[in-house]
Amino acid sequence: MSYPMHDTPYSTAAETMIRDAHCFYEHGWLLGTSGNLSVRLDDTNFLITASGRDKGRLTPDDFLAREIARPGERGANSSAYPTDPSLKPSAEECIHQAIYARVPGVGAVYHVHEPYSAFCSERDANLGSTRMSSAEMIKGLGIWEANPRVRIPIFANHADVPAIAAEVDAHLSDPANHKIPGVNIRNHGYYAWGSTPFEAKRHVETFAYLFRYSWELGNGA
Amino acid sequence: MSYPMHDTPYSTAAETMIRDAHCFYEHGWLLGTSGNLSVRLDDTNFLITASGRDKGRLTPDDFLAREIARPGERGANSSAYPTDPSLKPSAEECIHQAIYARVPGVGAVYHVHEPYSAFCSERDANLGSTRMSSAEMIKGLGIWEANPRVRIPIFANHADVPAIAAEVDAHLSDPANHKIPGVNIRNHGYYAWGSTPFEAKRHVETFAYLFRYSWELGNGA
Amino acid sequence: MSYPMHDTPYSTAAETMIRDAHCFYEHGWLLGTSGNLSVRLDDTNFLITASGRDKGRLTPDDFLAREIARPGERGANSSAYPTDPSLKPSAEECIHQAIYARVPGVGAVYHVHEPYSAFCSERDANLGSTRMSSAEMIKGLGIWEANPRVRIPIFANHADVPAIAAEVDAHLSDPANHKIPGVNIRNHGYYAWGSTPFEAKRHVETFAYLFRYSWELGNGA
């Protein structure tokens, strides 16, 4: 399945991530240079934050373009969008790669270190997921059915990041797992994606609300 | 009883909602495109946010004008204020309709997904309301008596939104229930209204304080 | 004892309060038009916020000048600074009056509805005060001794505001009670003052930290 959107210009992608990252930073979800954001440029390339930048103060020089890889392969710097060779993508780029490769139509992947998702991941680690069944905000994930059964999966936070990516890749190789537009990493933070940056931002914010709700009211509320 | 205010120009109504929604977004009450705001334009029309917009970044193109309906009837796009036909009002417009139709003199209806109201709604669901008896901030609801008996009613969050609207409409058909300028929806968020946008904003913020207070100190504090 | 500062121009006083109130609003301490601020203009007059204004959006038109009264007397609109007669001071102006009249050298009185002070007031109501003995931030109140014994007094929130003012006035008639530059009102919020607006702001923020600290760690920590 090919990417359904019109191509997004490089400068638009960068400006959108600068603005969205600043917004997430102000919510307290990207402290200490944590997290990483990417936006698809076209069928074969995406733009991603360089490693180690202050997410509250990104500039247009803090991004590099990468080629979308096949599942199980590493990406490379984009030939279509030449990049300053001194820039390195986040070590977690491989998780972005798994998401772009496995979920059709993804236009943006945002990874944040939102605190409540980490709290819930520790509480619910043995269950393998955080369950949410009743909050209205579930609709913000694009799930409109009555009495939805929503489980946000929790992945182990391997020190070897490609090992995390492999488990996310395996999870997303089953299209049934595309219904929930995000995965949570234990003691770490979550990835959320969408067909556009607008939708990815909506999913980031919706997960933030849902994890806070779950933490205050208990798993299953 | 007719609407007592001077008419509010379309652009003033939109600018006020852009500013108030941004303020509420920064408080964390409108994450993930949630919530909806409306302001009355004149005796028979109100302006409401279009469905699915980012409430932290509203623009003048994110609104549409609707006719105020009679209780039990659906509204229609305003003939006095022609609207881009591609815009759809929030699915929850029917609850705004019930409030405009039932409460005399309402000039604005603001609906927010403030987290503590959801926590309290789950805790107090069996009681049918959240009781507040002692906080000074109750005066912010326009209730100045000593030892007020304030109960903020909780409505079931039916998947069928018109069913929620019908219950809110029945509640507001009794003028004795107009004393509290808001209703809370379980696991969802609350609606607050006022004779002006200024008053509706004050009620939104006052409820936010009161729900946080109730959550920290317990129902009845 | 006469007022030791140079006179503060009316416009400077208003601008300072606009800026400080906006700052406190953003901290969440002045929701729903709550709170009130005043700054001394000279030996016999102070400028105070008009009743019912949005503290996040004050303008120069939201203030009126009042004469400092003797303890037990009500103030009047200032003859030196004529005021739009439609403006009314906050109902809590009488508490400002008690503070200006009783504490020598006070240059500003700021009243905020900070949530943790309300939580602590309910928890500690039977004790009559919230005790703080160890937090470094106590120095922010101007108390630098080792092992200070700090008790922030709690006053009943009478529906009759002059009754609160009378109790605050009696408390401040004892100069030994001037050491702590603030009083807390049960279920309501606190008043903090200082020789300048700068110092009053520092006291407001220090109390906010200390009440949060006390609420998290328990009375006496």
Place this chain on the structure above:
Amino acid sequence: MSYPMHDTPYSTAAETMIRDAHCFYEHGWLLGTSGNLSVRLDDTNFLITASGRDKGRLTPDDFLAREIARPGERGANSSAYPTDPSLKPSAEECIHQAIYARVPGVGAVYHVHEPYSAFCSERDANLGSTRMSSAEMIKGLGIWEANPRVRIPIFANHADVPAIAAEVDAHLSDPANHKIPGVNIRNHGYYAWGSTPFEAKRHVETFAYLFRYSWELGNGA
């Protein structure tokens, strides 16, 4: 070991601290004029905030340059950067001195009154440190090993600040203790440092996340 960076111009150092302090203030970590920041200017001088300034509103006049002292000695006003003699450095300058003197290559020292660090310090006082073993954010401290054993040391909050500095100095005289780029003071706040202001800011924010995480999940999570 000499300082490896190029010299930082005075105006750049001041502008960086104005911006970083404002950011920390907005997070709620520098209320009530608390905290202090310094940036190294060259091998023998650093710029530090003057005592008692509002950290949300610093101006270029709120700094003074000091000479880096040998361990156990007090610093003096910089001869290379003459300073308005009315300005006094924070009383806690001596702790900055210990850090610059003991840790090679430090380019900035930031001290904040972040609330969760104070809560954890009280909870963990008997243990002498707050332990953190699993949060991904530990990488923000520059610690990338798997299963790191991280203990953030807690120092007593002596009323005599030089006594705190002496204990921090003794701690940092062991290079093995340089691995964790910060120290926590009981009931007070923490110091974080880095080779650049950028790195010091990253460490401040990372500690803030880690203390909140530890407070919510318990010591050792």
